[in-house]
Amino acid sequence: MxxxxxxxxxxxxxxxxxxxxxxxSVESGxxxxxxxxxxxxxxxxxxxxxxxxxxxxxxxxxxxxxxxGLPPNRRDMGMVFQSYxxxxxxxxxxxxxxxxxxxxxxxxxxxxxxxxxxxxxxxAGLDDRYPRQLSGGQQQxxxxxxxxxxxxxxxxxxxxxSNLDAKLRxxxxxxxxxxxxxxxxxxxxxxxxxxxxxxIADKVAVLNRGRVEQYGTAAEVYDEPRxxxxxxxxxxxxxxxxxxxxxxxxxxxxxxxxRLPVEVAGxxxxxxxxxxxxxxxxxxxxxxxxxxxxxxxxxxxRLGGTxxxxxxxxxxxxxxxxxxxxxxxxxxxxxxxVAIGWRAADARLVAAERH
Amino acid sequence: xxxxxxxxxxxxxxxxxxLLAPIVVVVATAFTTTAYPVFPPRGFTLKWFAKxxxxxxxxxxxxxxxxxxxxxxxxxxxxxxxxALALARYRVRAxxxxxxxxxxxxxxxxxxxxxxxxxxxxxxxxxxxxxxxAAAHAVLTTPFVIRMVMASLGxxxxxxxxxxxxxxxxxxxxxxLVTLPLIRPGVLAGAIFAFIISFDELVITLFIAGPKLxxxxxxxxxxxxxASDPTISAISTTLIAVWIAVGVPVYTRFLGVRHR
Numbered sequence: 108m109x110x111x112x113x114x115x116x117x118x119x120x121x122x123x124x125x126x127x128x129x130x131x132s133v134e135s136g137x138x139x140x141x142x143x144x145x146x147x148x149x150x151x152x153x154x155x156x157x158x159x160x161x162x163x164x165x166x167x168x169x170x171x172x173x174x175x176g177l178p179p180n181r182r183d184m185g186m187v188f189q190s191y192x193x194x195x196x197x198x199x200x201x202x203x204x205x206x207x208x209x210x211x212x213x214x215x216x217x218x219x220x221x222x223x224x225x226x227x228x229x230x231a232g233l234d235d236r237y238p239r240q241l242s243g244g245q246q247q248x249x250x251x252x253x254x255x256x257x258x259x260x261x262x263x264x265x266x267x268x269s270n271l272d273a274k275l276r277x278x279x280x281x282x283x284x285x286x287x288x289x290x291x292x293x294x295x296x297x298x299x300x301x302x303x304x305x306x307i308a309d310k311v312a313v314l315n316r317g318r319v320e321q322y323g324t325a326a327e328v329y330d331e332p333r334x335x336x337x338x339x340x341x342x343x344x345x346x347x348x349x350x351x352x353x354x355x356x357x358x359x360x361x362x363x364x365x366r367l368p369v370e371v372a373g374x375x376x377x378x379x380x381x382x383x384x385x386x387x388x389x390x391x392x393x394x395x396x397x398x399x400x401x402x403x404x405x406x407x408x409r410l411g412g413t414x415x416x417x418x419x420x421x422x423x424x425x426x427x428x429x430x431x432x433x434x435x436x437x438x439x440x441x442x443x444x445v446a447i448g449w450r451a452a453d454a455r456l457v458a459a460e461r462h
Numbered sequence: 463x464x465x466x467x468x469x470x471x472x473x474x475x476x477x478x479x480x481l482l483a484p485i486v487v488v489v490a491t492a493f494t495t496t497a498y499p500v501f502p503p504r505g506f507t508l509k510w511f512a513k514x515x516x517x518x519x520x521x522x523x524x525x526x527x528x529x530x531x532x533x534x535x536x537x538x539x540x541x542x543x544x545x546a547l548a549l550a551r552y553r554v555r556a557x558x559x560x561x562x563x564x565x566x567x568x569x570x571x572x573x574x575x576x577x578x579x580x581x582x583x584x585x586x587x588x589x590x591x592x593x594x595x596a597a598a599h600a601v602l603t604t605p606f607v608i609r610m611v612m613a614s615l616g617x618x619x620x621x622x623x624x625x626x627x628x629x630x631x632x633x634x635x636x637x638x639l640v641t642l643p644l645i646r647p648g649v650l651a652g653a654i655f656a657f658i659i660s661f662d663e664l665v666i667t668l669f670i671a672g673p674k675l676x677x678x679x680x681x682x683x684x685x686x687x688x689a690s691d692p693t694i695s696a697i698s699t700t701l702i703a704v705w706i707a708v709g710v711p712v713y714t715r716f717l718g719v720r721h722r
Contacts, residue, residue, distance in 0.1 A: 157628060180631055180632055185628065195644070196643050257630070
């Protein structure tokens with residue numbers, strides 16, 4: 108049975124719809140990322156789960172029990188805030204103790220839990236510091252320790268890494284993931300950073316305009332996007348509008364009149380569709396047949412380990428190709444004509460726009 | 463120093479002098495040996511202070527004003543803090559109108575407020591009691607507490623209160639353990655304002671105090687109607703000394719907390 112189940116939840120502010128009949132179920136011990144641009148409803152959803160916002164419609168079940176109407180302090184969830192929300196007038200120890208004091212623990216048990224949690228997050232010995240005496244990363248750890256000490260039913264993360272610098276963010280990302288796995292507590296993680304969502308979570312729910320566009324593992328949402336929004340929001344995508352015409356190796360005809368390779372097996376959408384191919388799946392210098400696609404390199408961007416080529420295709424369409432800067436790599440120059448292609452199995456068909 | 467710097471100092475000096483001059487005059491005249499206030503003072507004596515201390519009317523007026531200021535401040539701080547919390551934290555309908563309404567006693571002329579309260583207390587049969595006077599003073603001082611507390615709340619990250627709720631604290635637990643300690647500077651500043659305003663209040667008090675409740679300001683007011691010796695200067699000087707000894711340290715501590 109799902110640990111957390113959000114059923115047809117909506118939240119409207121006047122005429123503004125923040126969350127629109129959203130449903131999501133999270134299995135026990137899973138970490139699920141709510142990913143989307145600002146204003147997509149991800150934070151509102153998290154706040155409804157935490158109890159800070161009352162849904163306009165729908166129910167939220169925690170282990171089968173309806174928690175709508177339950178005040179936040181009786182939901183047994185631990186939330187890590189974007190600002191960390193450490194109590195500035197309390198020491199690290201008192202911050203971590205704060206949640207325990209409402210749970211009727213004996214003094215000795217309380218001290219033991221505080222010590223073991225601070226040890227777990229690597230902050231042992233900083234008990235008597237005040238939050239302002241800690242670095243950003245240390246404050247983040249206190250915020251995590253404060254909720255882990257409670258051993259709650261659910262962990263909630265509201266963009267907890269967005270105030271850290273890039274290096275620390277990567278480190279804390281792995282650390283939060285490790286801690287969550289170690290304690291085995293189900294978690295929701297709100298972020299607008301797709302890379303963060305893909306690396307930290309077991310499953311990713313991509314949100315757009317208050318709805319779940321797609322819910323699946325990182326590999327699923329990246330490799331098999333079901334909508335144009337998901338394809339474009341996650342990673343970089345080359346998208347061609349067009350339609351399926353007949354069969355053969357190149358059954359897709361783009362709006363620019365190009366015949367492109369894609370595998371059609373299993374496609375149940377109509378004739379109109381979008382073809383998506385990720386830049387890293389594109390092969391330059393394809394040992395092409397006579398009907399091979401050719402294009403002109405118009406822009407070259409070095410991205411460190413890879414090089415990005417913008418290639419103009421006949422018919423006015425443009426696409427991006429990424430090449431590893433490996434020992435065999437040959438840097439191309441602008442204006443060069445390249446043969447371009449991809450394996451049909453690497454391209455995906457995505458439903459054309461609904462409207 | 464540049465010419466513009468010199469001008470700046472001069473202007474500043476004039477303003478400070480303008481603000482301090484009345485206080486300096488009052489303090490100086492408290493020590494004069496003449497039977498009426500004169501500046502500069504002649505000679506030096508403490509007999510006006512002695513007379514102030516020896517006069518039962520002044521002593522009882524001081525006691526009453528002190529207790530009254532304490533009581534009305536307690537009421538104003540409790541009401542004002544909770545009102546500020548409601549105005550700052552809840553999406554109240556017609557928020558602007560509501561906050562204008564609760565702050566309006568600041569804008570009303572004292573005479574209007576005094577008359578209104580006099581009529582109200584007479585019709586309700588509460589006139590002339592200590593608590594009606596304390597309530598009247600609280601009406602006047604609560605808006606100052608609201609103002610100060612709202613300023614403090616504006617600087618408080620609302621997610622701190624949410625974190626407390628999330629960690630298991632109820633409404634009151636959150637208020638006493640998280641909100642109140644963090645807005646204490648504002649509450650303290652509001653309390654100081656409320657106390658000073660109440661201790662000092664004359665106009666409304668004249669309307670509703672009745673014969674048995676003679677506060678220090680009323681006593682001073684009636685005293686100067688028939689006497690002109692420097693006792694009043696001595697009382698004023700004593701009050702100024704008390705504010706400097708008690709109020710200033712509290713106030714600087716408040717400012718210190720705020721700028722940490």
